[in-house]
Amino acid sequence: MTPERFHVLLDACGTDLRRWPEAERDAARELLATGPSALRAACAEAALLDRSLEAYEVIGPDAALIERIAAAAPALATDAASSEPIAGAAPSAESDRASSEPIAGALPSAASPARRARPWWQGAGFFWPRAGWALTGLAGAIAGAMVVSVVLGDAGPAAATDWQKRATAFTDRGVDWSEE
């Protein structure tokens, strides 16, 4: 990986390696370990934006909304056989996603404030837990550039609902309509 490519992915995906293309993660770690220190400074800057993005939380659905939707199900399902297919909403072909690495628990929602720890791009080793539930972000701004971030086992706060904890595209991968 070239430093230029590293910067592109950092600018596009932020400091959380799970959002990087899986095929380029190892090269990124290696480059960061052996490359110019400017890369780490760039990570610190990108982490500031990541932290801001994490702050935008969406409140989960309330019971009334769930009930309204669920209440509509039986009647509509009964009529489904005679309904017309909906234009523009046809099921698309299965995606060719290369990665199957779970990222559950990493949802940077209000419901999942991360525990801060040493970020992957900071310090020796650049450990990244493949199966761990991790979230990288910034915990504090750094004068001189100290960024703190996360590697954790459970990002869900007490307020988190079940859907917030488990509903990611990846936890649901492999689930077809037929299985719902």
Added chain:
Amino acid sequence: MVERKLGRLLALAERMLGRRVEAEEVAQEVFVRVWKQAAHWQPGRARFDTWLHRVALNLCYDRLRRRREEASDDDADELPADSAGSPDELLQAKERGRRVARALAELPKRQREALVLQYYQELSNGEAAELMGIGVEALESLLVRARRSLRARLAGEPRRNDDA
């Protein structure tokens, strides 16, 4: 199923539309389509999540298009409000979230869609690109512009006219 999927759909719609009420309407409409389509679904043809995202995004775009056609000057009033005038009422993190929400709502919609899908919905670059009907390189380009624009907006820098 509703409980498991609704939260993600609601988050997607709210971040795309910037309005809670409309997001709930979109989420409801998605499930209406789910129920209607149930009998037509062919097992193994598509990921349910992918399909849900596509339906939700189409509905969001319908609403965004309608907004543009109506050209309402009131739109800005309904976006998440800047809380600069009421710092005492909000915690710092919540305030920052509102600023991000507003900055996100001001992004060109393709940039917003890219960021919402890849960052908040946690789709891979390949998945997000496929949903948007573009290549992965184009998605990366949108993400780069989205994040740069957000950074500038949050820092209070002048906006660039980068509507793509």
